[in-house]
Every structure is written in structure tokens, then in C-alpha cells.
């Protein structure tokens with residue numbers, strides 16, 4: 573893919589994991605990389621699907637298709653009706669109770685679509701919160717070794733503080 577081509581990204585993940593919040597932050601970074609992190613971005617649960625387009629470093633166009641968790645079970649319908657270059661799956665590292673559901677959905681994606689592990693990104697969001705699970709614990713709880721041979725990339729983020737969001741943008745536009 574050339575540097576000027578766009579990237580279509582399917583954004584999935586459990587309820588409240590921070591998908592919409594991350595997208596809002598990425599939009600802010602794209603519009604002005606020096607934007608100060610604003611603590612008070614407000615989100616409401618996404619009903620249906622939202623499409624956000626942004627331009628990174630003046631050339632890379634990103635299309636982020638955010639499927640709210642309420643519709644998450646229908647991810648396959650979206651995947652089969654549109655071509656996506658990559659999948660970004662957001663996990664709330666402060667919600668251990670959502671892990672088994674997350675594992676089931678990741679396994680379903682792994683079994684039902686042909687996508688290279690290098691085009692799948694797991695985002696462990698809300699890290700560095702007082703009650704967040706460590707990366708090692710999440711990998712183990714999600715039994716990632718049994719899915720994509722554990723070869724998917726993982727980025728730990730904190731959308732509130734802005735930690736690692738630039739690395740996330742770099743991955744999306746790669």
C-alpha cells in the first residue's frame with residue numbers, strides 16, 4: 573500500500589472499553605498534534621455504527637468504523653459488506669469480568685475471517701488505572717496463545733492521559 577492510500581479500520585470491543593473516547597482523542601491529535609489532553613471529553617454509549625474520518629500527517633486518510641458494543645455481535649455483517657484493511661479491538665483492562673466475552677468474540681473473529689495477524693491490533697485501554705490488569709495477566713486470561721498463535725500486536729493505552737495514542741495512530745496508518 574502506498575503512503576497516500578487510505579486505511580479502513582473496523583473498531584470493535586466490549587462495552588465501555590473506550591472505543592469512542594480513543595477515536596475522539598485520535599481526531600484531536602490529527603487535527604492538531606499539540607492539542608493538550610482534555611480530561612473532560614464526554615461520550616455516550618454508541619448506538620449502531622459511527623464512521624469517523626481523519627487525516628494523519630497530511631497524507632494518510634483513516635476511516636474508523638466504530639461498532640458500538642450493543643451491535644458488536646453483528647460484526648460479521650459489517651465485515652462481509654465492506655472491505656477492511658485492519659481490525660482494532662479495544663479491551664477495558666479494568667474489567668476482568670468482560671474477559672470471557674472478549675475471548676469468545678476474538679475466537680469468533682479468528683475462526684470466521686481470514687485476516688493476517690499483523691492486521692489485527694489489540695488495544696489494552698485504561699492501563700495505569702489503579703484497578704487495571706497488567707499486560708501479562710490480560711494475555712494469559714485471554715489465552716492469546718490459542719488465537720492467531722499470539723502473534724497479534726498489542727498496544728497499551730490510556731485515552732484519558734493520552735498515553736501511547738501516537739503509537740496507535742502509527743500502527744493504524746502503517
Ligand SMILES: Nc1nc2c(ncn2[C@@H]2O[C@H](COP(=O)(O)OP(=O)(O)OP(=O)(O)O)[C@@H](O)[C@H]2O)c(=O)[nH]1
Nearest residue numbers: 588589590591592593615617618641698730731732
Ligand atoms: N479512566 C479511564 N477512562 C476511560 C479511558 N478510556 C475511556 N474511558 C472512559 O470510559 C467510558 C466509556 O468510553 P466509551 O468510549 O464511550 O466506550 P465505548 O467502547 O465506545 O462503549 P460503547 O459505545 O458502549 O461500545 C467513558 O466514560 C470514558 O471517559 C481510559 O483510558 N481511562
Ligand SMILES: [Mg+2]
Nearest residue numbers: 591592617618
Ligand atoms: Mg462508543
